[in-house]
Amino acid sequence: MFLQQLVNSIVIGSVYALTAMGATLVYGILRVLDIANAGAYAVGAYIGMAIYALTGNLFVSLIATLIISGAIGICLEKFIYLRLLDKPSIVPLITSIGVFIFIEDLLRLLNGPYAKRFPAKLPFSGIQLSSVSIPATWILVMVVTAVLLFILWYILYHTRIGLAWRATAQDMETAKAMGVNINLVVALNFLLGYGFAAVAGSLIGIMYNSISPTMGDTPAYKMLAIIVLGGLGNPVGTVLAALIIGLVETFLGGYIGFFLPRDAIAFVALIIMLLIRPKGLFASNNA
Amino acid sequence: MILQGKDIEKSFGGLKALNGVSFELGNNEVLGIIGPNGAGKSTLFNIICGVYSPTKGSIHFEGKNITGLKPHDIARLGIARTFQIAHAFRDMTVLDNILTALGIDEYNGIVSMFKLAKKSDTVESAMSYIELLDLKDAANKKAGELSLGMMRRLEIARALALRPKVLMLDEPCAGLSYDDADEFINLISMLKGQKISIMMVEHNMNVAMRACDRLVVLNFGEKIAEGTPNEIQNDPLVIEAYLGKEE
Amino acid sequence: MYGIVVAINVGIFAILALSVNIITGYAGQPNLGQASFFGIGAYTTAILAGKYGVGFLPSLIISGFIAGIVGLLLGLASLRVRDDFLAITTIGFNFVVVAIFQYVPFFGASMGLSIPPLKLFGYPVGYVGLFIIILLLMLLVILFTKRMERSWIGIALVSIRNNEEAAESLGIDTRKFKVISFGIGTLIAGFAGSVYAYYMGFIMSYNFQFMTSITILSMAVVGGLGTIAGPIIGAIVLGLAPEIFRFVSDYRLLIYGAILILMMSFQPQGLVGDGSIFANIVRKLRPKTSGVDQ
Numbered sequence: 001m002f003l004q005q006l007v008n009s010i011v012i013g014s015v016y017a018l019t020a021m022g023a024t025l026v027y028g029i030l031r032v033l034d035i036a037n038a039g040a041y042a043v044g045a046y047i048g049m050a051i052y053a054l055t056g057n058l059f060v061s062l063i064a065t066l067i068i069s070g071a072i073g074i075c076l077e078k079f080i081y082l083r084l085l086d087k088p089s090i091v092p093l094i095t096s097i098g099v100f101i102f103i104e105d106l107l108r109l110l111n112g113p114y115a116k117r118f119p120a121k122l123p124f125s126g127i128q129l130s131s132v133s134i135p136a137t138w139i140l141v142m143v144v145t146a147v148l149l150f151i152l153w154y155i156l157y158h159t160r161i162g163l164a165w166r167a168t169a170q171d172m173e174t175a176k177a178m179g180v181n182i183n184l185v186v187a188l189n190f191l192l193g194y195g196f197a198a199v200a201g202s203l204i205g206i207m208y209n210s211i212s213p214t215m216g217d218t219p220a221y222k223m224l225a226i227i228v229l230g231g232l233g234n235p236v237g238t239v240l241a242a243l244i245i246g247l248v249e250t251f252l253g254g255y256i257g258f259f260l261p262r263d264a265i266a267f268v269a270l271i272i273m274l275l276i277r278p279k280g281l282f283a284s285n286n287a
Numbered sequence: 288m289i290l291q292g293k294d295i296e297k298s299f300g301g302l303k304a305l306n307g308v309s310f311e312l313g314n315n316e317v318l319g320i321i322g323p324n325g326a327g328k329s330t331l332f333n334i335i336c337g338v339y340s341p342t343k344g345s346i347h348f349e350g351k352n353i354t355g356l357k358p359h360d361i362a363r364l365g366i367a368r369t370f371q372i373a374h375a376f377r378d379m380t381v382l383d384n385i386l387t388a389l390g391i392d393e394y395n396g397i398v399s400m401f402k403l404a405k406k407s408d409t410v411e412s413a414m415s416y417i418e419l420l421d422l423k424d425a426a427n428k429k430a431g432e433l434s435l436g437m438m439r440r441l442e443i444a445r446a447l448a449l450r451p452k453v454l455m456l457d458e459p460c461a462g463l464s465y466d467d468a469d470e471f472i473n474l475i476s477m478l479k480g481q482k483i484s485i486m487m488v489e490h491n492m493n494v495a496m497r498a499c500d501r502l503v504v505l506n507f508g509e510k511i512a513e514g515t516p517n518e519i520q521n522d523p524l525v526i527e528a529y530l531g532k533e534e
Numbered sequence: 535m536y537g538i539v540v541a542i543n544v545g546i547f548a549i550l551a552l553s554v555n556i557i558t559g560y561a562g563q564p565n566l567g568q569a570s571f572f573g574i575g576a577y578t579t580a581i582l583a584g585k586y587g588v589g590f591l592p593s594l595i596i597s598g599f600i601a602g603i604v605g606l607l608l609g610l611a612s613l614r615v616r617d618d619f620l621a622i623t624t625i626g627f628n629f630v631v632v633a634i635f636q637y638v639p640f641f642g643a644s645m646g647l648s649i650p651p652l653k654l655f656g657y658p659v660g661y662v663g664l665f666i667i668i669l670l671l672m673l674l675v676i677l678f679t680k681r682m683e684r685s686w687i688g689i690a691l692v693s694i695r696n697n698e699e700a701a702e703s704l705g706i707d708t709r710k711f712k713v714i715s716f717g718i719g720t721l722i723a724g725f726a727g728s729v730y731a732y733y734m735g736f737i738m739s740y741n742f743q744f745m746t747s748i749t750i751l752s753m754a755v756v757g758g759l760g761t762i763a764g765p766i767i768g769a770i771v772l773g774l775a776p777e778i779f780r781f782v783s784d785y786r787l788l789i790y791g792a793i794l795i796l797m798m799s800f801q802p803q804g805l806v807g808d809g810s811i812f813a814n815i816v817r818k819l820r821p822k823t824s825g826v827d828q
């Protein structure tokens with residue numbers, strides 16, 4: 001029972017980590033709270049389903065989801081966010097909320113308001129280890145998350161552009177002065193940020209075999225709690241915070257569910273943390 | 288002596304920005320703080336004004352220990368300051384910028400804070416500071432629209448509107464033209480005539496030599512020399528640390 | 535009949551937009567949880583009037599004060615965190631408050647709470663009467679904000695919005711003023727909540743969710759933060775938009791989102807905010823005044 005719940009919480013934490021990573025990356029560079037990033041989550045689920053229906057290949061559909069949604073992210077960045085950076089921070093915030101509402105409603109208009117099924121055939125089957133059963137979809141979620149986070153880690157810490165990313169996150173002006181190609185960094189940032197959230201949406205769609213236009217609602221807000229817990233703009237902190245929230249929700253959800261809904265737990269954790277450690281659980285230097 | 292710092296030390300993480308710095312500002316004196324970039328001059332200012340509290344050491348104002356007080360308390364005691372990077376209230380007009388300082392006695396009480404700000408005598412008083420710094424034509428302009436030189440003057444006017452006993456200026460002439468600097472020196476001597484003690488950071492050696500009665504030289508967080516401009520000019524340590532590098 | 539319902543709604547949201555304007559517009563503190571204080575006001579009235587039969591005026595006043603006290607506490611907590619954290623803290627607060635309304639039986643849980651029809655001096659007050667009450671309340675809020683704008687507290691708040699460090703250096707206790715702005719803004723939201731409860735006759739946690747906070751803040755931003763006309767105009771524009779776009783009712787949210795994006799991209803100061811096209815025209819037409827108060 002305990003192990004079963006542990007695995008369950010890791011799966012949930014993985015999805016949270018992927019979803020929140022986008023907003024973390026965007027905040028890390030632009031200092032914008034990007035609620036619209038959760039729009040990519042729902043968009044990703046629909047794109048993933050459409051391409052899967054077309055090709056029947058899960059791998060292709062996940063890659064395509066990442067790239068298409070990443071491209072959408074880059075467009076948002078180029079046409080909307082970049083122009084707002086010198087405005088008071090409330091301006092990009094309201095804009096991103098506008099974008100989120102717009103995306104969600106567009107999905108509803110295109111696909112109807114009801115949930116659709118996302119029946120994916122996985123090329124492997126689930127595992128049963130004595131009392132712990134791990135469905136195939138869970139394995140998919142964990143493997144894809146691990147791979148993507150590994151790629152992100154590799155890019156950030158072992159490539160030139162990753163170095164540029166970290167320099168820009170420290171101080172954009174200085175990075176610019178030192179000849180870092182900011183445009184490239186920001187574009188990569190949105191590509192990965194929106195791509196990851198989109199894949200997370202696809203994975204959740206597959207896991208629950210259900211997608212809907214408003215599926216991004218809860219992640220949109222919970223993601224905010226997670227990125228603050230993780231120290232705002234700190235990718236490693238975000239993964240840890242996501243896993244912690246996954247754990248707390250799974251293990252405590254059953255006990256306090258009669259009083260607080262599961263989805264409020266992240267915020268209670270957030271408020272408690274801010275009272276105890278106002279700089280964030282894993283505050284990073286640049287945050 | 289109106290202001291005194293004793294053995295001030297300040298560390299930021301591993302970096303010692305100030306290390307055992309002491310200074311004294313005499314009544315009606317103009318004290319210059321000079322030193323190369325990163326020497327700790329602004330940090331010293333921020334410690335005096337309560338933005339940071341020192342890791343060690345203390346600050347005394349008119350004999351009273353003011354270490355650790357909040358910036359607004361220190362302003363209320365009579366120490367006014369300007370900032371190295373312009374800190375004007377950009378959305379507000381020049382007049383309103385000055386008014387902000389004139390409200391200093393009204394901000395404490397919950398009743399007095401609801402008193403009207405733009406009474407004619409208050410506005411008149413604000414205008415006198417505006418005229419003093421030659422900003423009359425810009426009085427109704429947004430501070431954000433001002434040129435750098437005007438913004439620096441605005442900050443000085445705003446600080447003066449607190450009617451301080453001590454005025455602290457952090458690089459008031461940075462980015463100004465030669466003529467402006469001349470005018471600035473005149474302003475300093477005029478303020479001296481009004482019994483205001485002044486402490487200023489100045490990078491322009493020429494201005495520092497002419498405006499200040501005494502100079503304190505900082506380098507890597509330590510005081511390496513102190514004396515009249517003449518003495519400082521001929522101090523080999525200073526020449527090595529500061530003047531030598533500048534040339 | 536239908537018109538008055540729309541007018542009441544717009545009026546209540548205008549008061550709410552004015553309330554968040556004090557916190558976010560003047561003091562510059564992001565607040566994305568104003569609906570929770572609206573809700574605290576409404577639920578207080580529902581409990582006082584519905585469960586204990588308390589009359590209109592005491593309910594209204596107590597509701598405002600309870601919301602304001604909770605707001606003061608949130609303001610105090612907000613001192614500990616940075617701006618960006620504060621935005622998210624207020625969102626989190628909104629979720630937690632809604633969850634409490636939704637799950638705690640005392641607050642009706644998922645059944646909501648009902649409020650008896652409004653009576654004044656023994657006479658029932660209909661929609662028209664309610665609308666007049668709302669207009670009066672709005673007038674009070676406008677007068678208060680105007681007074682605030684012209685007094686030292688207004689100057690202090692705007693200076694904090696512009697540059698906290700400089701404000702401190704001029705003797706302004708920025709922490710105190712931030713907390714005061716939270717207290718005032720949430721107090722007003724509590725009043726609005728109380729009237730809203732009477733108007734609805736029945737409230738549920740759903741009415742005060744995060745999306746409502748977004749609507750309130752969007753109205754203030756679209757109209758023009760830090761002005762008095764702005765939030766009112768914003769409430770009228772965004773409040774009427776769903777009615778005007780009724781013929782394309784299916785696209786309402788899409789249009790709503792688009793309005794926010796376009797406004798922020800091209801008129802981030804809001805419709806009547808400082809430097810907007812409208813404000814510039816007014817500035818040109820109006821003769822220069824010194825603006826001195828006697």
Ligand SMILES: Nc1ncnc2c1ncn2[C@@H]1O[C@H](COP(=O)(O)OP(=O)(O)OP(=O)(O)O)[C@@H](O)[C@H]1O
Nearest residue numbers: 299302304322323324325326327328329330331371
């Ligand atoms: N808030 C801070 N956190 C960390 N380090 C700081 C901070 N403020 C200043 N420092 C460091 O302390 C040292 C002294 O800085 P300070 O700004 O006092 O120098 P300065 O003499 O005013 O230089 P400049 O002439 O460039 O203005 C520098 O190395 C600076 O990087």
Ligand SMILES: [Mg+2]
Nearest residue numbers: 328329330371
């Ligand atoms: Mg300096």
